[in-house]
Amino acid sequence: MGTRYGVDADGDVEMSTPQPVYEFIKAPRLAGWDQASLIAWNREWEQYVMKIRHRCNVTGESFEGVVATVKGSVEPAMLKTLATYVLKKPVENVDDAEILAQVQKRCKSLKNAFIPDVTTLFRKQLKMDMTVDDCDARVFKYFQAFTKIVEDNGLQALIGSGDVTSPGYKDRMKARCSILVENIQPTMQIERLIKYERRDCKTNDATLFDLILEHARVQQRFHSQAGERTTPQPRAQAPQQQPKRTQKSAKPSHPAGVKKVRAPPRDGCLVCRGSHWLDECPTATSEQRADALAKLRAAKNARQEFVQSKAVLATARPNMVRVNDRTMISRSVVASLAEFSPDLKLSKLEAPVAVYLADGRRIECREKATVALELVTAAGPVHMRDVECLVLDSDVEELLLGNDAVKSLGIDVERMIEQLAGASLLDEEKDELPVGDELVPPNSGEDGVLDQLVDEALANGMPVEHVDRLRSLVHEHGDVFRERLGDDPPALVEPLKVTLADDAVPFRCKPRKYAPLQSAFLREYTAELEKRGFIRKNNAAKWACAAVPVRKPGSQTEFRITIDYRPVNKVTVPIAGAMPNLAVVSSSVRGAKCFAKFDMIKGFWQLPLDVDSQELMSFMTEDTVYTPTRVPQDDVIIFAPTVEEFLQALKEFFIILRDRRLKLSATKSSLFQLEALWCGKLISGSGVRHDPERVDALSVLPVPSTVAELQYFVCASNWLHDSLPDYARVVAPLQERLGLERKRIGRRNKNALNVAVTLTKAEVTSYNDVKTLIKASVPLVFPSPTSELVVMTDASLTGWSIVVTEVQAWDDSLPVDKQQHRMVLCKGGTFKDSQLNWAIVEKEAFPIVKACTDLEYLLQRERGFKLFCDHANLIYIFAPHVELKKHVRDRLQRWAMRLCGLRFTIEHVAGETNVWADIVSRWKPSGVRAAAVRTRSQPRPSVLRPLADEDFRFPALEDIVKAQRAVRTASQSLSVEHQVVNGVIMVAGKMWVPSAARQLLLRLMVVAHCGSQGHRSEHAVFTVLNDRFYIEKLHHKVQRFVGACLLCKHVKGPRVITRVYGPTFTATRRNEMMG
Structure with missing residues (x-):
């Protein structure tokens, strides 16, 4: 190891190579357990570990010897609390992995387990920084900001990326891509590309990143080119003249020769909706530009025709109101009403009320008038009686309707927009399958779409060894798939024939008026249907029902057509058929491991309609009457216990579709699932559980503010009642309140029920308890035969x-x-x-x-x-x-x-x-109010059913001792020998019951008379009591008691006399018979 250093003559170490000097890398300290502190520390810790690993790779040091411990990075006081209350073990037994796991768990979970308003959150915090002219940096920064918002708010479980094979990955990716697209301005072009060309970007944020970057580059390139074309060329310099110094010339001007950059329009181009102005649009022709400008000016002039005003909402002081707080009437109107109704009188107010008008003037009202009003609404006239109005000293003949009057009708003006927004949430419940009504030429399922279906099946858990067989099976029957149905011939099935009742009378609805968007949709849609032969014009039809365009969920401009066939249904003979029971049908999938879900294209009809029945199904738009030639078809679910049987079932299903010329939707079908969503429930081979999204949505709903919202919650929760123990008791107060409100209102439709309601404290408690039950709903299993x-x-x-x-x-x-x-x-x-x-x-x-x-x-x-x-x-x-x-x-x-x-x-x-x-x-019980009574006697048990009385108590030894002590001279009055054993007077080994203790004797008789097989006879009662107690004249007392029993049959000679269970009636005049 001597290559890096040596030793000189004095024994000192000499380094053979120069050594680098490193900065001191300090480990972050963890001092707070709140989510924000944990997220910040986790990021710093990851950066710290990365720096240490890089240093070790360069120097060759041991990573374990250099890196700090997680346990050592935690403040001592916090570490002690964490070990005691979170990890529940001594501090010395806590290791780094446990601490890090708890930190990451907190970072990836919702704060306080509360789901925030994700849409509003990202709308406020996620913006595309258009000041960055580098497209790559701009898009990169946008996606980086999105990831930071997700991590800061613990939304990884809802919209985090995670592992591709993790449960719910596809749903999270859909939500991620939807939020990323919604916060791009403008969104129109990207939404169109994703909807029609790049559908893969709906579930892949990496592909979406490339699409947004590509689109941003094209826009930036065009913007730069447009700026160069419009840059003014330098001209010959004019002779210098001293400019006139005016007030305007002092304002700093834009640099000469440099074009002022205009910010992109908020709503995009008027023609293509791109992020540029109309004069810079590369695709718009001169006619399109002129037409767009004309429409813009017309809309602007139309807006100017209305008077604009601004109102300031302020807290009213005592005896001070605003013109929209109280109903007011001018004195001139009062005078006019007095001419027709002399009974109209004014009354003085207890204290003057100050009224502030819109222009700021202050007027004091000292009188009030009580009048009757009639409001003409779209639902019909509404009569209001005894409406108190403040009298304004004004000559203007007008009446100002205040919040006090409209609130009595169940209308809250200040919360009207909030109620409308809340109502749209209930209406726009997500469909299990997306809705598509577009009409395009027929085309077989493209290879890309079919391959995407197979890839989704693999992601849903399809075994890898069976994927190739599934792919070949799908491509072999690719002709049964359609991205959208076109003018295919009708299916080869028996046409639907509708039979009318004998007394049926033709029905033809009145023409309806539609909104401009609805009218445009109906004209375009019916024209395409007529072109393909699915409907035909028939103004001579005797039958015609109204067409009702319904807005698609999540869209403000797209509709699907529905037809109000209720008048026809009332006069038709029902087709014999059985409505399957959901619980029975669900149990048939017990043991299934594989599921497939298919949609039969609900945009328009595949099945033929009998010629004689076509006129009955005619519908009317505002232009004409159309008669259809097709009828709709529903969805299909296939399941099997093994993959082999599942693939065989798929093949047989595809063969049937091909033979019957039925078409499947390639965009709404799923080839493989481990559990299927059906009727709001997730069904698998092991059992049934409710859709987690539905459960989460119901468990976070706020307290209902209208009767319609209360009805929606009760009905939605009742759908889950099979898996909610104790549901009937908990929801009973809400059902009772809903029944009272509906009875009070009278009408059952949703608009009539949209009136304000305030729940009591007990009802709010019941509402929260129901949500707790929903959140903890129990999965249900299919019972095994063994x-x-x-x-x-x-x-x-x-x-x-x-x-x-x-x-x-x-x-x-x-x-x-x-x-x-x-x-x-x-x-x-x-x-x-x-x-x-x-x-x-x-x-x-x-x-x-x-x-x-x-x-x-x-x-x-x-x-x-x-x-x-x-x-x-x-x-x-x-x-x-x-x-x-x-x-x-x-x-x-x-x-x-x-x-x-x-x-x-x-x-x-x-x-x-x-x-x-x-x-x-x-x-x-809900409680029964009764008047208080005072009596000197004790209540007697019921003669008819004494054991059912709430106050009935079986006799005990203490009761007998208490009765004996109540008779103070009882021992001297007994004529038979007796003895006292443990404080109890005994006669011949039996407890003595005084005759004065009538209530005790009555309770003993009741117990002895009521047997497990019914009421005992007189002899049996006497035997039971005589064996246990000494009672004077017992036989006589038993005879009287049994003779008074209303449930026992009595005999008189050879006849059996049955007691009546109610009061007897006696005839009082001739020919009167009591039944």
């Missing part, structure tokens, strides 16, 4: 619950609550109306019958199922091996007959063990 199916039911006074679980390996040595359960289904509800009057035994039976009726598709199985409940009486009522007794109620007998066809075993489980289903035992 596993044990467990059904747990329970009921309380006000509600019921059903929980169905699966246990794959049942262990008979373990109780049910110790088994390994997997959720299959959960249901719950509340008893309403007459159901609240049922006996406990009937309420306990109801969820069992409900489960066996509604869930028969699950419970009808070869192995049967285990039924657990915590009411012992049901064991004797529903067990198939026990004979049904005659005295069992008719309702229970009917319910018991429904279970006879099922194989099950009923087992009793204690309420504390039946924790899942017994959750309804905590339900409380």
Whole structure:
């Protein structure tokens, strides 16, 4: 090792080569646990490690010996807290990897687990710096700023790049590319390129980077060339003259010979929407420029026709309002109204109210008038009575409608724009498949598009060894794919034929008025349909329904056509068919590992329509009536348990499509998925779980401010109720409030329900609890035929619950609550109306019958199922091996007959063990208001159902001792021998019950009379009590008690007299019969 240094004669070390001098690289210190500090430290630490590695590569030093430790870079106080509360271990046991993992986890997670408004965030912080004339640097800086915003806000899980094979990679890339394009100004040209030519840029930010850079270079090059062409040539210098010194000449002028650079227009070129002015457009002709300028001037003149004003929103002081706060009426209008209505009178205000007008003047109002108003709206006239108006001392004949009046109608003027924006969010729910209605010439699926489908299948988890076979299969049947459907012939299927009812009357709607954009869309779209033969003009048609253009989700200018066929549907004979049950159909995919999803081009119709039925489907636009010749088709999902079977199913499916001339959308189909999104649920072979995007969206919704928003939330959450334990109880306050509001409003449509609503504190708590349930929704599994199916039911006074679980390996040595359960289904509800009057035994039976009726598709199985409940009486009522007794109620007998066809075993489980289903035992009734009464006697238990009374308590030893002590001279009054044992008076070894303790005797009689198989006879009651207690004249007391029971049958000679369960009626006049 002596090549780098030597030793001189004195023994000193001499370096043979000059040594470099390095700067001291200091490791960053971590002193804060907030997200911003952690992100900054993580960046500095990565730079520090990179510098150390570079130094070690040059000097040959050991990296481990030079680099500082993460543990040593943390402040001591912070390290102690981190180890104790986050890592939960002693400080000496903490290593660098654990600390670094926690830091990176915090950096890549959302702050406080709250999803911010991403669109607004990037709109404020992400800008393209147009002052940078270097296109490469400008685009590079733009993407670098985007990455920094993502890291600073912990958005990696939502829009981070990550690994290509990681779950949700494609969705994150779509979101990244969408945000990057939205914040480029102007966006029109890039959006068009991505939409029609460069579709790969929708899911690849690297490709998008190249596209934006290429487009920026072209624009910059044209801008530079245009500047050179318009630069004035130097002219001969004129004789120098002394310029006149005026006030304007003192203003600094632009340097001579240099063209002043104009900033690009905000909205882009008027012709091509590029980032240049109209006179610099390279593609616009002189006619296009003149036309664009004319339209611009016309729009400007139209805007100038309206009077512009500015209003300042300020906090009003007491007795001071603005003209838009209170409804006001001028004194001249009051005088005019008084001529027609002499009853109109003015009243003095308690204190003068200062009114500030728009021009700043201050007027004091001292009087008010109460009038009736009629507002003419688009929905019809609205009558308002007893509207208080401040009287203005003015001769102008006008009435100013204030916020106080419109708020009484449910309209909040100051929040109107906010409500409209919120309503659009509910309407623009994302479709599972994108919508496309464009019409282009027919073309087979291009190789690039088909290869992209195969590449997506590989990214979705398709095994690599089967990719080539899938690729060849897709290219072999490439003729069934279309990027967009054209004028292909109709499918080879039986034409749809519609049959009218006998009393059907032709319906022809009135012409509708459409907005300019809708009118242009209808004319262009119907013209293309007519050109391809899908519709024909038919002004003589007797039937015509209205065409309704609907805006596409996420677009303000694009529409798709819908037709209001409700009048025709009312007079047609329904086609026999069954609506499949979602739960039943979903279970058919159990065990599937491969899924494919296809769309049959919903832009217009593939299936033929019978000639006799074509006129019925006619629709009317504002120009004419069209009669279609096709009908629409829906989506298809294919699944299989193995890849081999899946590919075979795909081949058979493609052959059917080719034979029937059906076409698939190449842009909306997916060849392979591990789980399929269907009806808002992610379905796989192992079970069903809800779409995480839908769950996240529902769990962060703000508190509803209108009835429509409340209805939207209740309906959307109800779609998830099968996987939300205890959902019925938690959502009950919201459902009750929604029912009251809808009953008050009367109409059910969304516009009518768009009125303000303020939830109470209890309802807000219920709303937050429902969101908590949604966020923690339970995945549901498909039960295996070889596993044990467990059904747990329970009921309380006000509600019921059903929980169905699966246990794959049942262990008979373990109780049910110790088994390994997997959720299959959960249901719950509340008893309403007459159901609240049922006996406990009937309420306990109801969820069992409900489960066996509604869930028969699950419970009808070869192995049967285990039924657990915590009411012992049901064991004797529903067990198939026990004979049904005659005295069992008719309702229970009917319910018991429904279970006879099922194989099950009923087992009793204690309420504390039946924790899942017994959750309804905590339900409380909504509350009943009752007047307070005062009585000297104790309340008696119900004679009809004493055990159902809430206050009924079974007698205990303490009650008997207390009754004996109440009779102070009881020991002297006994005529039989007795003795005192542990403070209890005993007679012949039996406890003595005083005759004066009437409530205690009544409770003992009730318990002895009510048996597990029904009410006991007089002899049985006497035997039960006589064996345990000494009661004087017991036989007489028992005879009187049993004789008064309304549920027991009585005999009079050979006849059996049945007691009525209600008050008896007696005829009071001739020919009167009581039924």
